[in-house]
Amino acid sequence: xxxxxxxxxxxxxxxxxxxxxxxxxxxxxxxxxxxxxxxxxxxxxxxxxxxxxxxxxxxxxxxxxxxxxxxxxxxxxxxxxxxxxxxxxxxxxxxxxxxxxxxxxxxxxxxxxxxxxxxxxxxxxxxxxxxxxxxx
Ligand SMILES: [Fe+2]
Ligand SMILES: [Fe+2]
Numbered sequence: 001x002x003x004x005x006x007x008x009x010x011x012x013x014x015x016x017x018x019x020x021x022x023x024x025x026x027x028x029x030x031x032x033x034x035x036x037x038x039x040x041x042x043x044x045x046x047x048x049x050x051x052x053x054x055x056x057x058x059x060x061x062x063x064x065x066x067x068x069x070x071x072x073x074x075x076x077x078x079x080x081x082x083x084x085x086x087x088x089x090x091x092x093x094x095x096x097x098x099x100x101x102x103x104x105x106x107x108x109x110x111x112x113x114x115x116x117x118x119x120x121x122x123x124x125x126x127x128x129x130x131x132x133x134x135x136x
Contacts, residue, residue: 002108010115012123017061020054021115028107032100037092044088051084058119065129067122076118080110 007025011018027047034040055077062070084107091103 002112010112012115012119013127014123017054017058017119017123020050020057021111021119024050024054025108025111028104028111031088031091031107032097032104037095040092040094044092047088048081048085051081055081058122062122065122065126067125069121073118073122076114080114083110 002025007022010021012021024047027043027050031040031043031047034043059070059074059077062073067073087103087107087110091100091107094100094103
């Protein structure tokens with residue numbers, strides 16, 4: 001699990017989405033503590049529901065601000081949803097705490113890489129547009 005300071009490096013400067021990123025990562029981390037496969041299965045479903053809700057909100061926001069690279073971002077949401085579903089399905093079967101720690105760290109890496117490589121782009125576009133309209 002990354003520290004608060006380490007996570008702040010991934011902030012994109014839009015509070016709603018930064019908060020959602022942190023909530024998703026906290027939820028992913030709770031997966032480590034799920035003691036049996038039944039709990040892990042229901043927690044995995046909750047994680048994927050939170051991710052789906054978040055990516056839907058991001059896509060709506062990108063449409064609203066007319067972000068020009070919406071399609072590649074949606075493709076990437078689709079791709080990581082498959083990866084994350086696969087990771088979590090593996091995790092449901094993992095009774096070893098050590099292996100779940102490793103898996104959660106891999107899931108965090110997928111999510112944080114997406115924040116850095118993709119989410120930062122629409123945030124920068126949004127901030128630039130806001131800045132341009134305030135200086136006109
Ligand atoms: Fe995001
Ligand atoms: Fe995204």
